[in-house]
Each structure stands twice: as C-alpha cells, then as structure tokens.
Amino acid sequence: MDTIKLKNPVLITGSFSVAGKREGAGPLGSTFNRVEEDEYFGMSTHEEAEREMFIAALEGAISDSGVEESDIDVLLAGDLLNQITSSSFAARQFDTPFIGLYGACSTMALSLAIGSLMVGGGFIKNALVAAGSHFATAERQYRMPLELGSTRPPTAQWTATGVGATVLSCRGGNLPPVKITEITFGKVVDWGVVDVNDMGAAMAPAAADTIARHLKNTKTKPEDYGAIYTGDLGIFGAKILKKLLKDEKINVAKVHRDCGEMLYSDKQNGCNWQGASGAGCGAITLNGYIMDRLRRGEYKKILFVATGALLSPVSSFQGNSIPAVAHAVVIETK
Amino acid sequence: MDTIKLKNPVLITGSFSVAGKREGAGPLGSTFNRVEEDEYFGMSTHEEAEREMFIAALEGAISDSGVEESDIDVLLAGDLLNQITSSSFAARQFDTPFIGLYGACSTMALSLAIGSLMVGGGFIKNALVAAGSHFATAERQYRMPLELGSTRPPTAQWTATGVGATVLSCRGGNLPPVKITEITFGKVVDWGVVDVNDMGAAMAPAAADTIARHLKNTKTKPEDYGAIYTGDLGIFGAKILKKLLKDEKINVAKVHRDCGEMLYSDKQNGCNWQGASGAGCGAITLNGYIMDRLRRGEYKKILFVATGALLSPVSSFQGNSIPAVAHAVVIETK
Numbered sequence: 001m002d003t004i005k006l007k008n009p010v011l012i013t014g015s016f017s018v019a020g021k022r023e024g025a026g027p028l029g030s031t032f033n034r035v036e037e038d039e040y041f042g043m044s045t046h047e048e049a050e051r052e053m054f055i056a057a058l059e060g061a062i063s064d065s066g067v068e069e070s071d072i073d074v075l076l077a078g079d080l081l082n083q084i085t086s087s088s089f090a091a092r093q094f095d096t097p098f099i100g101l102y103g104a105c106s107t108m109a110l111s112l113a114i115g116s117l118m119v120g121g122g123f124i125k126n127a128l129v130a131a132g133s134h135f136a137t138a139e140r141q142y143r144m145p146l147e148l149g150s151t152r153p154p155t156a157q158w159t160a161t162g163v164g165a166t167v168l169s170c171r172g173g174n175l176p177p178v179k180i181t182e183i184t185f186g187k188v189v190d191w192g193v194v195d196v197n198d199m200g201a202a203m204a205p206a207a208a209d210t211i212a213r214h215l216k217n218t219k220t221k222p223e224d225y226g227a228i229y230t231g232d233l234g235i236f237g238a239k240i241l242k243k244l245l246k247d248e249k250i251n252v253a254k255v256h257r258d259c260g261e262m263l264y265s266d267k268q269n270g271c272n273w274q275g276a277s278g279a280g281c282g283a284i285t286l287n288g289y290i291m292d293r294l295r296r297g298e299y300k301k302i303l304f305v306a307t308g309a310l311l312s313p314v315s316s317f318q319g320n321s322i323p324a325v326a327h328a329v330v331i332e333t334k
Numbered sequence: 335m336d337t338i339k340l341k342n343p344v345l346i347t348g349s350f351s352v353a354g355k356r357e358g359a360g361p362l363g364s365t366f367n368r369v370e371e372d373e374y375f376g377m378s379t380h381e382e383a384e385r386e387m388f389i390a391a392l393e394g395a396i397s398d399s400g401v402e403e404s405d406i407d408v409l410l411a412g413d414l415l416n417q418i419t420s421s422s423f424a425a426r427q428f429d430t431p432f433i434g435l436y437g438a439c440s441t442m443a444l445s446l447a448i449g450s451l452m453v454g455g456g457f458i459k460n461a462l463v464a465a466g467s468h469f470a471t472a473e474r475q476y477r478m479p480l481e482l483g484s485t486r487p488p489t490a491q492w493t494a495t496g497v498g499a500t501v502l503s504c505r506g507g508n509l510p511p512v513k514i515t516e517i518t519f520g521k522v523v524d525w526g527v528v529d530v531n532d533m534g535a536a537m538a539p540a541a542a543d544t545i546a547r548h549l550k551n552t553k554t555k556p557e558d559y560g561a562i563y564t565g566d567l568g569i570f571g572a573k574i575l576k577k578l579l580k581d582e583k584i585n586v587a588k589v590h591r592d593c594g595e596m597l598y599s600d601k602q603n604g605c606n607w608q609g610a611s612g613a614g615c616g617a618i619t620l621n622g623y624i625m626d627r628l629r630r631g632e633y634k635k636i637l638f639v640a641t642g643a644l645l646s647p648v649s650s651f652q653g654n655s656i657p658a659v660a661h662a663v664v665i666e667t668k
Contacts, residue, residue: 002407002431004457004458045652047648047649047652048652073336074519078436081646081648082416082417082646082647082648083416083436083438083644083645083646083649084436084644085644085645085646085648085649088522088644088657088659089644089649089654089657091521091522091657092522092523092524092657094522095521096521097336097518097519097520097521098519098520098521098522098659099435099437099444099448099519100435100436100437100444100644100659101433101434101435101436102412102417102418102434102435102436103433103434104417110433110434114433114448117451117452117455117457118451120455121451121454121455121456121457122455123338123451123455124338141648184431185408185431185432185433186431186432187425187429187430187431187432188422188425188426188428188432189426190426310417310418310419310422310423310434311417311419312415312416312417312419313416314381314415314416314419314475315381315417315419315423318379318381318382320423323422323423323425323426325422325432325434
C-alpha cells in the first residue's frame with residue numbers, strides 16, 4: 001500500500017495563479033488571479049520575468065490565505081530551469097526555510113504532497129508551495145533559440161507561462177474547507193519514448209501507473225471522483241492515457257480532464273498543436289480554474305495528477321529515452 | 335522556532351558510499367564502501383557513469399540495511415546535473431516512488447531531512463535517500479570542457495566523484511542505533527558574491543545562518559556536539575564561516591570540520607586548491623568516514639550541515655550573484 005492517507009487536516013487556505021498573455025486569452029483566462037500582458041514582466045530577461053512571476057504568485061497566495069508572511073514555516077518550490085533558479089532566486093525574497101524540488105511538470109503535485117506531509121505530520125503549521133514555467137526560458141533551454149522561429153512538429157505542446165502557488169495550513173480561515181487527504185507518489189516509468197517533441201507519449205504511462213495504483217490502493221473507482229485532472233499530457237497524451245487505463249479495465253473517460261488540453265483554444269495561434277505543457281500548466285489550472293470550482297463546492301473530491309518528463313537536453317542528445325513520473329493528490333471539500 | 339524535533343525514532347539502518355579514484359586515494363579513502371578506479375564506471379559516458387554510481391550506492395545501502403528492496407517505501411535523491419538526470423535515471427531501476435530534490439551540494443542533508451519527516455511522521459517505514467556528483471559531468475556543465483585543460487583559480491574547489499546513500503527506518507536492525515533527531519532547514523542567503531570560482535565565499539553565510547539558528551532554537555552550544563560537519567565549504571569557505579560565527583559570539587573552532595577540507599590531502603594533485611566540493615563530497619564523507627565513527631560510538635551527537643550554491647551558468651552569465659542554502663540534521667547515537 002503506497003498511498004498515504006493524511007489523518008490530520010491539511011487545508012488549502014490560500015491560492016494564487018499568475019498567467020501570461022496567451023494563457024489569459026484562453027478558455028480559462030477569467031479564472032486566473034493575474035494575467036500579465038508583458039512577457040518580460042517589466043524585467044530585462046525572460047529568466048528574471050519567471051522569477052518575478054514566482055514572487056507575485058507566492059505573495060498572492062500568502063495574501064489570499066490571510067496568514068502573515070512571518071507565519072509561513074517553509075517554502076517548497078520548483079521549476080523547469082537548470083538548477084531551478086527561478087524558485088531559488090525567488091526564495092531570496094522570503095525569510096523562510098526553502099526546500100527545492102525537481103519533478104519537471106509534476107512539481108505542483110510534488111510540492112503539494114511534501115508540504116501536506118509536513119503540515120499533516122504536525123511538524124509545521126503553514127507551508128507555501130509553488131511551481132511554474134515560462135515559455136521563452138523553457139523553449140531556449142530545452143529546444144531552440146526563439147529567434148530561429150523553428151517549425152513545431154504536430155506532437156508538440158506549448159510550454160505555459162504561469163506560476164501557481166498554494167498555502168497549506170493545519171487550521172482554516174473563513175472559507176469553506178478545501179483539504180488534501182491522500183497522496184500517491186509516482187514511480188519513474190520509462191517506456192522507451194525518445195522523441196523530445198512528444199512529451200505526452202512519454203508521460204502517459206507514468207500517469208496511468210500512478211492513477212491505477214491510487215485507485216487500487218484506495219479501493220475507489222474513477223466515478224468516485226468529481227474529476228481526475230492530469231497536468232499536461234496534452235490532446236495526444238490524454239488519448240494514450242485513456243487507452244492504457246482501458247487496457248487495465250479502468251475507464252476514466254467520463255471524469256478525466258487534462259490541464260494541457262484545457263488551457264488554450266483551437267482558435268488561438270495553432271502552434272500549440274497538442275495544447276499546453278510545462279510546470280506552470282497544471283499549477284495555474286489548479287490554482288485558478290480548479291480551485292474556483294472546489295471553493296464553490298462543485299466537487300466533493302478530485303484527483304490531481306501532475307506528470308513530469310525527466311529528460312535533459314544532454315540525456316536526449318546522448319540517445320537516452322525519456323523517463324517520466326506522475327504524483328497524485330486527492331483534494332476534498334466535504 | 336524553525337527547528338523540527340522528531341518525536342518518533344528515525345534510525346539510520348543502512349549506509350553506503352561509492353567514491354572515485356581521487357577520493358579513494360585521499361585521507362578518507364579507507365572509509366568508503368567502494369572505490370572505483372575507472373572514471374567511466376564501465377560505461378561509455380561520464381553521465382552514464384554517474385547514474386551507475388547512484389545505482390551502486392542505492393543498492394549498497396539497501397543491502398547494508400538488511401531490508402528487502404520491496405520494503406523501501408520511497409526514494410529521495412538529487413544531484414548537480416541539469417534536471418537531476420542522474421537521480422531520475424537511476425530511479426528507473428527501483429520499483430519505488432521517487433521524489434526528486436534539488437539543493438545543489440546541500441542535497442545529502444536535504445534528502446535525509448525530508449526522508450526523516452516521512453518516516454518520523456509515521457507515513458512510511460523505510461526511506462532510501464541519496465546525493466552525489468561526478469567531477470567530469472559537473473565540470474563541463476558548470477565551467478569548461480575538460481579537454482581545454484583550463485587553469486583553475488586559487489579559490490577553486492574540485493567537484494568530488496562519489497555518491498552516498500542512506501536508509502532511514504522506523505525500526506532498527508542489529509546495529510547500535512544511529513538516529514536523526516532534529517532538522518533545521520536552510521533559508522536562501524545571498525550576500526552578493528558573483529565569483530563562480532569561489533563557492534566557499536558564496537555558501538559560508540548560508541552555513542553560518544543555519545548553524546546560528548539551529549543553536550539558538552535548540553538552546554545548545556557548539557561544545558554540545560561531538561562535531562559540526564559542513565558539507566563542502568572548502569579551506570577558504572571554512573575560514574569565512576568561523577569568522578562569521580565568531581562575529582555572532584559563536585565559537586565553533588574546536589568542533590567544526592568541513593568535508594571539503596577533509597576529502598583530499600595536500601600531497602594529491604594540487605589542482606584541488608581549496609579542497610573538495612560537489613553534492614558527492616558531503617554525501618560520501620557522511621556515509622563513509624562519519625558513519626564509521628557514529629557506529630563505533632565515537633560521537634554521542636553531531637550536526638551535519640550540507641551547503642549548496644544555487645546558481646546556474648545562465649544566472650551567472652546574466653550577471654546575478656549566487657544565492658546559497660544550508661540544511662542541517664542532528665544525528666545521535668545515544
């Protein structure tokens with residue numbers, strides 16, 4: 001049994017999403033707390049812009065929770081940049097212990113999970129957790145210089161510009177309680193996909209493994225969840241996930257939604273063929289659209305499963321396949 | 335109070351250190367479980383070699399602990415490579431949930447700390463944690479291609495080749511108990527150092543902050559510890575640390591030792607001017623030399639403080655200073 005049930009309450013008391021222009025113009029745009037039209041966020045490099053987005057999201061989540069910044073006991077965060085510099089540099093602005101995480105696009109679920117264990121274990125009272133990404137920094141690090149204007153293959157996804165942050169607390173505020181109750185950490189799964197422009201195919205087996213284990217461990221069915229959200233499989237990856245689970249006699253078709261599929265509309269610039277990806281994709285969808293619905297009581301219980309492709313440009317240039325991981329948290333409003 | 339005291343026992347039941355040739359030839363060489371003369375570890379790239387070292391250390395620690403691999407509930411690991419590919423790729427070999435961490439050279443303490451919270455919080459029974467680095471992979475990623483044979487400035491340290499792994503359990507084996515009892519997570523500290531060849535100066539303020547906070551929180555004095563080990567400040571960095579603490583009326587001179595100072599001898603190739611660095615430096619010293627002394631009962635209590643410089647080549651090229659962090663764990667044998 002490798003699903004952890006939290007006995008003590010872990011409440012989501014604060015939440016904030018900062019989104020870029022493209023994300024703000026998409027179908028979920030109205031659910032984000034802040035949409036920034038300037039891709040530089042007023043800074044001189046895209047890397048500095050990404051840091052500023054982190055700081056804005058972290059401060060927004062603290063403000064939303066109503067706790068004082070001095071009551072935050074720990075900050076857990078991660079991003080896609082080498083040495084997670086967006087998170088680390090943003091952490092300089094906060095007088096709180098910092099735990100750096102790397103789970104690629106699975107980081108929002110990973111940070112929620114570790115933060116929940118720290119609060120639920122009675123070790124701390126308030127954890128601030130975050131994940132994010134910026135299209136321009138990720139694109140040039142993982143793929144091509146933007147200036148080249150390279151053509152994107154049809155399996156490609158578009159790295160979301162956005163940061164989501166959440167405050168987890170042992171005691172709640174005035175809002176209706178939104179709680180994290182169960183955690184299933186992902187195993188590293190590698191089915192041999194080598195195409196760095198097809199993250200959905202690389203990550204779908206990891207998502208299937210975590211979802212299947214979670215349902216088995218908790219003796220629940222897909223219909224027991226108001227929704228099962230995956231982070232950023234994209235349109236093609238989501239199809240693979242449903243096929244893989246169906247092969248194991250698990251039908252998630254009625255409840256499954258993928259944040260990568262949801263973030264952009266077909267009417268937007270067609271370069272985001274398979275939808276969105278990036279650590280920010282699941283992070284802003286959770287802290288925007290999904291949190292809105294949770295707070296309105298539209299769901300009793302959801303499963304949030306963020307997936308990450310654990311490649312680096314070096315590992316791919318050296319001919320390796322792409323390992324992936326998916327971490328899952330159960331969020332309830334009962 | 336931001337030091338966490340573990341109420342439930344968290345025992346170190348397994349430990350293993352895999353070291354490279356230079357590390358094996360140094361003063362601590364006899365304390366490592368395995369010294370590998372081949373810098374390629376029998377593989378075709380240095381990156382693959384680093385992964386193999388991780389796998390060897392992880393398997394060694396499991397074997398040392400006496401638990402079955404199937405009893406390991408979670409693997410927590412990190413390394414210095416972009417997207418921590420050494421850890422993630424090694425994790426493919428283990429059928430256990432994986433939590434990726436990034437704390438640069440502070441990762442051994444970070445992984446011990448999070449693993450201890452998971453075991454001490456009653457969430458799991460056995461955690462496998464690890465950190466490591468390889469000179470050749472780190473050098474070309476952070477500094478220069480090795481083929482250039484660049485001259486190393488006098489403040490430079492030499493990235494250690496080695497991986498250390500530890501098994502943390504809620505119940506002990508036949509060995510005398512070695513326990514993790516307290517944790518102080520580090521804050522991100524940045525005093526404006528910009529010299530990427532002077533990691534000791536960048537990291538010393540973070541180490542001083544964590545040590546001072548830990549002593550204050552726990553109302554202890556340096557003499558209450560058999561030793562206070564820092565991870566890889568090096569000779570110059572260790573001097574700065576002692577000066578900074580002395581300014582705060584804390585004298586650690588009698589009990590402080592730095593793994594970076596200890597790993598090589600002056601008689602070895604002089605390029606390691608200020609000693610060793612790297613996530614592997616503290617990891618193999620802890621899981622080799624220090625663990626030997628703990629198991630022999632030579633210490634009642636030590637403080638292990640691993641330090642990390644949270645820069646990336648991009649952040650430095652863009653003119654940023656170097657943020658740093660230091661995480662501390664108390665290990666007792668009483």
